[in-house]
Amino acid sequence: MSSHHAHHGDDIDWEGMAAHLERKAEVNAPYLRAAADWLHGLLGAADSGAVGRVLDVGSGPGAITCLLARRFPSARVAAVDQSEPLLDHARSRAESEGLGGRVETLRADLPDDLGALGAADLIWSSQAVHHLGDQQGALNGLAAALRPGGLLAIAETGLPPRFLPRDIGIGRPGLQARLDAAWEEFFADMRAGLPGSASVVEDWPAMLTRAGLVPSGTRTFLVEHQAPLDGRVREYLRLHLTHVLGALGEGLDAEDRGTLEGLVDPDAPTGVLWRPDAFYLSAATVHTARACTLDG
Incomplete structure (x- = not known):
């Protein structure tokens, strides 16, 4: 699962896909940095040990994974995707940014492998859940991976x-x-x-509540290039x-x-x-x- 689309088959232009997703992350960089700062504040992460493990679910080539690794410097961060070629890009990017010691990659087919992700203090997933048939079930699985006090951040709509x-x-x-x-x-x-x-009213705070979590805020970030x-x-x-x-x-x-x-x-x-x-x-x-x- 990349950060945009579920892919099946061997005819995907992975290099083109990686370049597209990396360019998108570059265009969205101001929003992504602001969102990471907001999550940092929500977690009270001024305490350097507050966040030990972060998951980027639907990571694609790892641009956001590496951003999260820089914003949470004491955490180990895992890029999670179904595409091994995109995870190769994530590994290369982490190494080139000096983050290879803290960034790992996990190949996972979602939603089947949700239970194998391991526990995390922060889970980020951007534009991935809507590519899973049972969106509520996906949120339930992500919520189950959170450690007590952990934060789930879903970038949708x-x-x-x-x-x-x-x-x-x-x-x-x-x-x-x-x-x-x-x-x-x-x-x-x-x-x-x-x-x-499965059809569901896409009220994301209500869906997060049904997943057993306590909503901690929704924010919308403007992306503007004049x-x-x-x-x-x-x-x-x-x-x-x-x-x-x-x-x-x-x-x-x-x-x-x-x-x-x-x-x-x-x-x-x-x-x-x-x-x-x-x-x-x-x-x-x-x-x-x-x-x-x-x-x-």
């Missing part, structure tokens, strides 16, 4: 990215609103097709829209599909790599909850 004006001079105005609607249909179909798919975008953010935006085009495919009408194809064309002057009006604005929501202490 938020707001989809905005990146262009309503009227971009090509195609019908309002493209992004139509993409949002098409994506909701795609997401619902994806969820319905997952093994053991126009004109630098090259790294432009390339991530092109990759993001390429993924959207591949996922929605024939679900778009011909005009919107053509507009999207033009936006991801690396050589088109109207593409996102070159447009002066391209920006990136999104919001990520993190839900947290604590395990009860032994005396409470």
Whole structure:
């Protein structure tokens, strides 16, 4: 389970996937650092021994794993993913950042291997739980891995990215609103097709409560890169829209599909790599909850 998608089969472009996820983490770095600071405060981790083990469940290539290792310098941190190639990237990244002595990797197929993760003081999982059929069951399993007083942080929902004006001079105005609607249909179909798919009201604090935890706060973090975008953010935006085009495919009408194809064309002057009006604005929501202490 990478931080975006469950993958099956041997035809995945893992190098491309790793590059995409690493670029996403780079674009989201201000939010991720702010979230790590918030978790540090919630755990009272000024006491250097307060956090001994951290799990990054759905770690992908380990960018967030390494961020958590730096923010909790006394902890051992485990990158947990189903993809061995992505875990190879996580190991290499940890070594290159001087964190190899404290960062380990665990290959796990979720939800089957939830019980084998071992106990942790902090568990972080970003955009992974919604790829498991039984989301409540997944939260129950993650909650069971927490040590008394431990913290579970689930990054789910938020707001989809905005990146262009309503009227971009090509195609019908309002493209992004139509993409949002098409994506909701795609997401619902994806969820319905997952093994053991179970419908649940996605009230994450209530779900965390049902998992036996005590909600400790929800925060939404703004991700903003203003126009004109630098090259790294432009390339991530092109990759993001390429993924959207591949996922929605024939679900778009011909005009919107053509507009999207033009936006991801690396050589088109109207593409996102070159447009002066391209920006990136999104919001990520993190839900947290604590395990009860032994005396409470």
